Amino acid sequence: MNNPFCSYNIIASDTNNLPPYSEKLQEYWMAGNGIFLRSHRPELEVCLAIAHCIVGNLLQIQPYFRLVPPKVPASTISEILRICLEAGEREVLFYLSYDDRWQLHVPPQTASRTSVAATESSFNSTYETALIEIHSHAGAPACFSTQDDLEESGKFRIFAVIGSLPEKPSICVRLGVYDRFFNIPISWIFAT
Structure with a gap:
């Protein structure tokens, strides 16, 4: 199924080098430590777990939340x-x-x-x-x-x-x- 808004991926390389963002709004990633949702906009980048599980023989993803601007004063x-x-x-x-x-x-x-x-x-x-x-x-x-x-x-x-x-x-x-x-x-x- 080709979804114009989402991509479905399996982590296959070093997690410090996730590939550049796709053109999709949401990227789902299966990794050794669960299923992750990755998305971005100019001010915000996220990769967060949506399901915690152990998947053998896959590398792990380190979740992240990056707010680009400074915190709201x-x-x-x-x-x-x-x-x-x-x-x-x-x-x-x-x-x-x-x-x-x-x-x-x-x-x-x-x-x-x-x-x-x-x-x-x-x-x-x-x-x-x-x-x-x-x-x-x-x-x-x-x-x-x-x-x-x-x-x-x-x-x-x-x-x-x-x-x-x-x-x-x-x-x-x-x-x-x-x-x-x-x-x-x-x-x-x-x-x-």
Whole structure:
């Protein structure tokens, strides 16, 4: 089967020298230590395990997560929290893109206590160029909901949700690689 979006590979050479990225959006790699998903965009490169298993006679892959820009500065996080607190019980949506520096965008949106959606076209440049998509859950816990899973599927970007406001602000972060999600430490993305 020839899939125009995915390639399926078996590791056959030194893992320090994985071949250059293919033209596919996703590359699946079978290795001695499991099945891995590899993908990239200009600001981000990843190769993460989607299944852990032992496959005899194959070399192992060392997983990696490479954020090309510097981490999001604490001042940007403070600004996001300020906007969330001003919104009170309403959720808020943010996009972060990187072009020589992190740029915070708060798109026009409709929001309630349980949902938020941009009112502008998804083909708007701030949406298209966003590497990080953040939304708040106001006073609710910072965890991804089933609705978040549906809305964030199909994208290759970092997602964050902020919750437990204002008493105990917390943040949960994950990487979305099209149809898969990987929980990641906030320290990989945000400066503290």
